Amino acid sequence: MREKRALILLMDGCGVGELPDAADYCDEGSDTIPNIAKAYKDLSLPTLQKLGLGNIADIRHVPPSPSPLASYGKLQELSPGKDSITGHWELMGVILDKPFPVFTEGLPDDMIKKFEKAIKRKVLGGRPCSGTVIIEQLGKEHLKTGYPIVYTSADSVFQIACHKDVVSLQELYRMCEIARKLFPDIGRVIARPFIGTVGNFKRTPERKDYSLTPPSPTLLDILKDNGFSVMGIGKVDTLFGGKGFTDSIHTKSNREGMETVLKTMPGVKNGLVFATLVDFDMLWGHRNDVEGFAKGLMEFDRWLPSCTEKLKENDLLVITADHGNDPTTPSTDHSREYVPLLITGKIINPGINLKTRNMSDLARTLADYFKVEIENGRSFLKEILLNTE
Numbered sequence: 001m002r003e004k005r006a007l008i009l010l011m012d013g014c015g016v017g018e019l020p021d022a023a024d025y026c027d028e029g030s031d032t033i034p035n036i037a038k039a040y041k042d043l044s045l046p047t048l049q050k051l052g053l054g055n056i057a058d059i060r061h062v063p064p065s066p067s068p069l070a071s072y073g074k075l076q077e078l079s080p081g082k083d084s085i086t087g088h089w090e091l092m093g094v095i096l097d098k099p100f101p102v103f104t105e106g107l108p109d110d111m112i113k114k115f116e117k118a119i120k121r122k123v124l125g126g127r128p129c130s131g132t133v134i135i136e137q138l139g140k141e142h143l144k145t146g147y148p149i150v151y152t153s154a155d156s157v158f159q160i161a162c163h164k165d166v167v168s169l170q171e172l173y174r175m176c177e178i179a180r181k182l183f184p185d186i187g188r189v190i191a192r193p194f195i196g197t198v199g200n201f202k203r204t205p206e207r208k209d210y211s212l213t214p215p216s217p218t219l220l221d222i223l224k225d226n227g228f229s230v231m232g233i234g235k236v237d238t239l240f241g242g243k244g245f246t247d248s249i250h251t252k253s254n255r256e257g258m259e260t261v262l263k264t265m266p267g268v269k270n271g272l273v274f275a276t277l278v279d280f281d282m283l284w285g286h287r288n289d290v291e292g293f294a295k296g297l298m299e300f301d302r303w304l305p306s307c308t309e310k311l312k313e314n315d316l317l318v319i320t321a322d323h324g325n326d327p328t329t330p331s332t333d334h335s336r337e338y339v340p341l342l343i344t345g346k347i348i349n350p351g352i353n354l355k356t357r358n359m360s361d362l363a364r365t366l367a368d369y370f371k372v373e374i375e376n377g378r379s380f381l382k383e384i385l386l387n388t389e
Contacts, residue, residue, distance in 0.1 A: 004228075006316040006366055007265065007273045009307075010091075010236070011300065012084070013281030015324020015337025016057040016074055022336045025082055027324075030335035032285070033297070034059045035328040040294035047304040048297075051319070051342045055353070070344035071384040073354030075320065075362065082334045083155040085187045085211065087322025088239045088276070092218035093363030093374045100156030100187040100212075104128060107152055111183065115150070118178050122147045128154070130286060130332065131192055131203065135161055140198045142166065148175060153286075154333030156187030161203075164193050169206055180210040187212055188238075205252055213241035219363040220244025220272070222372050229271030233260050236276040246271070254279040254296060258303045265310060272366070276322075285325025286332050293327050308344065316345045316369060318362065349386050 015032040022028055033053075037043045037060040045053060045062050052068030053059065079086045081099035089096070106127040116122055124138045124147045134151045142149055142163060149161040158179050162172045172191050179189045189210040194203045217225075221244040224230050232248040234257045242248075249264065251257040254277045261275050277300065284293035311317060324337030341354060341362070357380065364377030 008318045010276045011321045012278045013285040013325030014321040016340050017338045019336045025336040027335040030324050030326040032324040032326040035326050036294050037061050039290045039328050043294050045301045047301045056340050068351045070342040071352035073341045074338040075341050075359045077359050082323045082336045085239050089214050090359040091362050093360050093376045094214045102156050103152045119175050123150045125149045125151045128152050135201050139201050158186050159190045159192050161192035164195050176210050209238035211241045213243050218244050226372050231273045233275035236274050281325045285327050288327045290327045318343050348384050352384050
């Protein structure tokens with residue numbers, strides 16, 4: 001059997017324009033990559049431009065390519081919501097019919113009291129906030145009282161932050177396990193340990209996610225069950241509750257994630273490598289850091305040729321995203337947007353305009369490529385293969 005490999009590079013938060021229902025999410029005007037291009041005059045993305053990024057949306061400094069090297073289009077989310085879990089799940093073939101609960105006004109009092117009773121101590125916070133901000137705001141009181149800091153965001157999350165000198169990692173993880181059982185509908189419970197002193201707190205790499213698992217098999221599960229390797233790079237395995245992966249490598253940054261892709265690909269013979277690059281979202285989108293976001297895009301663009309040149313004869317490379325996170329808008333939350341779709345490889349017919357597809361179409365297309373069956377989506381494999389066999 002010929003080797004078959006696919007690599008997904010997911011640029012977390014890199015949307016390309018508001019969805020028709022964006023107003024329902026207060027996301028009118030969100031247009032992540034195009035808005036960054038307007039705001040940052042030195043943006044240069046020559047590799048993505050050659051692949052066809054400028055053919056997907058009107059992006060200043062990234063003109064349409066007359067002969068794109070990739071097939072290109074954009075994907076829309078059918079599931080309600082705009083969080084990371086929903087986007088990742090739908091890309092892998094699971095469409096939700098109701099959104100995860102979010103707490104834009106803060107965690108309800110009854111949830112806080114239920115959690116306090118279960119852990120036998122008071123908590124601080126409870127409001128939607130950036131983790132770094134709320135730790136600076138409440139860190140001093142936390143050091144004094146030992147009360148854990150809890151907070152949420154636009155995602156369906158219940159986050160617990162504790163200083164390692166005040167609450168041990170084991171105790172923090174135990175509290176997260178309690179919250180996971182208490183609140184089964186929330187997408188993720190996240191442990192956020194930190195260190196340092198007042199005015200100089202720093203979160204540590206021992207973050208731990210306690211995620212829900214998808215309600216039905218994803219493409220990852222199906223590939224694994226059919227004997228293919230499924231490698232996760234970054235936090236992607238945590239978004240699926242660990243299900244569907246044969247191996248995972250957690251990375252601390254986009255740069256480390258990209259380096260890991262290059263190191264990992266030679267060892268994959270048959271299967272999927274799924275890398276989520278979170279800095280776009282975590283470091284720059286949520287902090288409205290336009291310059292950081294733009295420079296991150298350019299670093300990714302400079303790295304891409306080192307990845308594409310390593311593609312083997314039958315490899316597929318997919319570049320996409322899970323939602324938007326426009327740093328030019330007042331909001332620091334995710335945005336309800338289309339996401340880009342670029343597919344390249346030696347077996348791919350370049351320059352095919354896939355127009356607008358559903359996110360789950362990617363799962364069905366990859367299932368077609370690996371010759372496995374999945375329920376949702378419509379395959380576009382025959383449209384883009386040079387040789388449809």
